[in-house]
Amino acid sequence: MGVFINTGKKEFESALRFYTFKRELPMGNGFADLVMVPRRHVHKPAIVVELKFDKSVRAAISQIKKMGYANSLKEYAGEVMLVGINYDKKTKKHECIIERLSDKSVLCSDKPVLSSDKVRDKVVTKYSIESDKVILLLEALHQPLSAVEMRQICERKFVTYFNSKTLQPMLADGIITETDKKAKRSPKQRYYLTDKGLALLAELTKD
Numbered sequence: 001m002g003v004f005i006n007t008g009k010k011e012f013e014s015a016l017r018f019y020t021f022k023r024e025l026p027m028g029n030g031f032a033d034l035v036m037v038p039r040r041h042v043h044k045p046a047i048v049v050e051l052k053f054d055k056s057v058r059a060a061i062s063q064i065k066k067m068g069y070a071n072s073l074k075e076y077a078g079e080v081m082l083v084g085i086n087y088d089k090k091t092k093k094h095e096c097i098i099e100r101l102s103d104k105s106v107l108c109s110d111k112p113v114l115s116s117d118k119v120r121d122k123v124v125t126k127y128s129i130e131s132d133k134v135i136l137l138l139e140a141l142h143q144p145l146s147a148v149e150m151r152q153i154c155e156r157k158f159v160t161y162f163n164s165k166t167l168q169p170m171l172a173d174g175i176i177t178e179t180d181k182k183a184k185r186s187p188k189q190r191y192y193l194t195d196k197g198l199a200l201l202a203e204l205t206k207d
Helices: 009-018 057-066 069-075 104-108 117-126 131-140 147-154 159-173 196-206
Strands: 002-004 019-027 029-039 046-053 080-088 093-100 176-178 191-193
Touching: 002 147, 009 019, 019 080, 029 069, 046 057, 046 069, 057 069, 057 080, 057 093, 069 080, 117 131, 117 159, 117 196, 131 147, 147 159, 159 176, 191 196
Parallel strands: 046 080
Antiparallel strands: 002 093, 019 029, 029 046, 080 093, 176 191
16 A cells, blocks of 8 residues: 655664664665664564655565565565655655565565566556556556556657557557447547556556
């Protein structure tokens, strides 16, 4: 669940009592923005934090998993929490999502933690947009959207490219459908998620 956060000085000072902070720590296949490791005899979860700017909190969590940032904590006996934080320049708000890494066995594998990597790679190839934007788009399509609104979510400037590489393939695959199938070129045309699209969204967002 995403929540807006507002961490003050007192909260930060309190965290210093329980955690050792490690910034830009080499982990897995890259550098984790922030790792919080509990101090000795402190029974709290280790925390891996990834920061994003004008992206999405899901993209942050996905990066932690894909790059194997948590793998360096495989010897840690306690619980591990993954935290994705995104700052939205337009709203000037921070959004945060937290995942508990319940299956510790994945930390002992050389493979990426993300269980849906193959599915994500497949949708990137099929629909020509990043997997995190596919997720954002499918979530938004719970309510009918115009092609323009869909393109804005995917951050695509070129109409023809978006229509041919993303919109039409999704329609052909039955991921989305039109509100008016008789007037496909109507300016009032809208698109929404099908049951097949809901199943794909569930697959993309599962741990």
